[in-house]
Amino acid sequence: EAQVTQNPRYLITVTGKKLTVTCSQNMNHEYMSWYRQDPGLGLRQIYYSMNVEVTDKGDVPEGYKVSRKEKRNFPLILESPSPNQTSLYFCASSLDGLLREQYFGPGTRLTVT
Amino acid sequence: QKEVEQNSGPLSVPEGAIASLNCTYSDRGSQSFFWYRQYSGKSPELIMFIYSNGDKEDGRFTAQLNKASQYVSLLIRDSQPSDSATYLCAVGRDSGYALNFGKGTSLLVTP
Numbered sequence: 467e468a469q470v471t472q473n474p475r476y477l478i479t480v481t482g483k484k485l486t487v488t489c490s491q492n493m494n495h496e497y498m499s500w501y502r503q504d505p506g507l508g509l510r511q512i513y514y515s516m517n518v519e520v521t522d523k524g525d526v527p528e529g530y531k532v533s534r535k536e537k538r539n540f541p542l543i544l545e546s547p548s549p550n551q552t553s554l555y556f557c558a559s560s561l562d563g564l565l566r567e568q569y570f571g572p573g574t575r576l577t578v579t
Numbered sequence: 580q581k582e583v584e585q586n587s588g589p590l591s592v593p594e595g596a597i598a599s600l601n602c603t604y605s606d607r608g609s610q611s612f613f614w615y616r617q618y619s620g621k622s623p624e625l626i627m628f629i630y631s632n633g634d635k636e637d638g639r640f641t642a643q644l645n646k647a648s649q650y651v652s653l654l655i656r657d658s659q660p661s662d663s664a665t666y667l668c669a670v671g672r673d674s675g676y677a678l679n680f681g682k683g684t685s686l687l688v689t690p
Contacts, residue, residue, distance in 0.1 A: 508682035570624065572622055
């Protein structure tokens with residue numbers, strides 16, 4: 467089954483404790499992206515990657531890191547999480563940067579206390 | 580700041596009616612436009628994309644684009660209760676392969 471998977475689905479952590487949210491897709495897609503969704507602010511893009519070893523900032527990259535060492539994986543790293551990073555995070559992938567077929571993962575609900 | 584504006588709703592329509600969802604955008608250089616549907620507690624799913632001025636139809640859905648007015652809309656014909664969801668408008672940036680999303684319009688289709 468074609469899908470985007472994220473782990474963990476739910477995470478409660480404390481300020482400053484480094485964490486990684488994994489994202490993997492099995493569709494051989496070139497493009498992958500991370501978004502966060504907050505009430506009243508909508509869906510905002512954090513980072514995206516056009517291909518392996520190619521990443522670029524979205525609207526809200528501060529406090530996040532990404533890497534794209536393999537085509538199928540695109541982990542999101544929070545080196546020192548803060549409470550304002552409490553959010554619902556979605557990973558997504560698309561065949562290419564035209565985004566005519568962008569598929570979203572199930573989401574990761576992160577709470578930073 | 581490139582903005583995508585949508586009426587938050589809720590937009591309530593009776594079953595069988597046409598639902599009309601609207602979106603305006605500020606980036607004149609945008610070339611690609613997308614509509615996503617998001618059910619409560621679920622992830623967004625792509626409904627349609629449109630690149631050219633005019634209408635594009637896919638089943639019960641029609642996307643309409645007017646670049647001169649910086650306006651894109653989604654019509655849902657024969658609305659069903661299962662269409663009740665939040666509809667997100669997304670606009671591709673002219674500077675690269677990224678998207679700006681609107682905050683979404685909540686649609687409620689009543690039986």
